[in-house]
Amino acid sequence: MVDLISMFLFISYAKELFLFLFFCFGLWCLILDLDRQMLKPLSGTGKMYCYDSPEYVKDMGTPERYMAVCEDFKSGKVTTRNLKNKQKAIFLDCDGVINKYVGFLTDINDFELEDGVTDAIRKINESEYLAIVVTNQPVIARGEVTYEELSAIHNKMETLLGKEGAYLDTIYYCPHHPHKGYDGEIPELKIECDCRKPKPGMLIRAEEEFNIDLSKSWIIGDGENDVMAGNAAGCRTIRIKEEEKSLQSLKEAVELILG
Ligand SMILES: [Mg+2]
Numbered sequence: 009m010v011d012l013i014s015m016f017l018f019i020s021y022a023k024e025l026f027l028f029l030f031f032c033f034g035l036w037c038l039i040l041d042l043d044r045q046m047l048k049p050l051s052g053t054g055k056m057y058c059y060d061s062p063e064y065v066k067d068m069g070t071p072e073r074y075m076a077v078c079e080d081f082k083s084g085k086v087t088t089r090n091l092k093n094k095q096k097a098i099f100l101d102c103d104g105v106i107n108k109y110v111g112f113l114t115d116i117n118d119f120e121l122e123d124g125v126t127d128a129i130r131k132i133n134e135s136e137y138l139a140i141v142v143t144n145q146p147v148i149a150r151g152e153v154t155y156e157e158l159s160a161i162h163n164k165m166e167t168l169l170g171k172e173g174a175y176l177d178t179i180y181y182c183p184h185h186p187h188k189g190y191d192g193e194i195p196e197l198k199i200e201c202d203c204r205k206p207k208p209g210m211l212i213r214a215e216e217e218f219n220i221d222l223s224k225s226w227i228i229g230d231g232e233n234d235v236m237a238g239n240a241a242g243c244r245t246i247r248i249k250e251e252e253k254s255l256q257s258l259k260e261a262v263e264l265i266l267g
């Protein structure tokens with residue numbers, strides 16, 4: 009079963025293979041309920057391997073969905089999203105861009121999306137760009153927020169976005185901070201790392217993991233650090249809220265990029 013699913017990742021290679029697989033899949037669905045009879049019993053057994061992928065994977069179990077997939081195949085959308093081909097990304101800063109700036113965010117209840125953010129991210133999702141968050145979270149090194157708490161904050165962000173059909177392809181965060189000597193800090197995270205913006209480490213990691221062409225990618229942030237990280241990685245940059253004349257929101261920045 010797992011093999012069959014992974015075979016679907018190869019649908020970009022040949023239409024014949026694609027149609028053959030669809031036929032097999034249809035036949036197989038007549039006999040089995042994928043969720044209830046296969047996936048659920050396998051979960052937690054260690055026999056099923058799952059991974060996150062921005063590649064083209066769709067449920068096409070109805071004629072309408074199947075036709076939509078055929079259209080995507082013809083238009084090249086399936087191939088474009090294959091990670092063998094260079095990808096383009098829009099990197100997003102978090103605080104002040106996706107969520108309202110409240111200083112160092114340590115309480116999940118203070119997390120609120122900026123206006124228009126879901127529309128903007130949904131627009132990225134519909135485009136050829138991946139939506140990738142790159143955020144400095146020195147609150148971890150300071151001992152003010154645990155990894156679990158940060159993960160809960162990110163879950164809240166993805167849930168709020170998901171409710172309106174928008175999603176992030178991945179979230180990278182830097183938990184480090186260079187200055188030592190504070191109460192409650194985590195000494196091993198108090199280092200000069202390569203990932204804290206203005207350094208480009210998180211963008212470079214994305215380049216490697218998603219086969220991204222950084223010269224065709226963008227970073228949108230509200231700070232000088234974001235622009236510097238983008239420049240260091242060779243991306244194009246947009247800084248919002250810098251002054252009155254600047255773009256004031258993620259929505260405006262995404263509209264500028266995608267038209
Ligand atoms: Mg910011």
Ligand SMILES: [Zn+2]
Nearest residue numbers: 182184201203
């Ligand atoms: Zn770091």
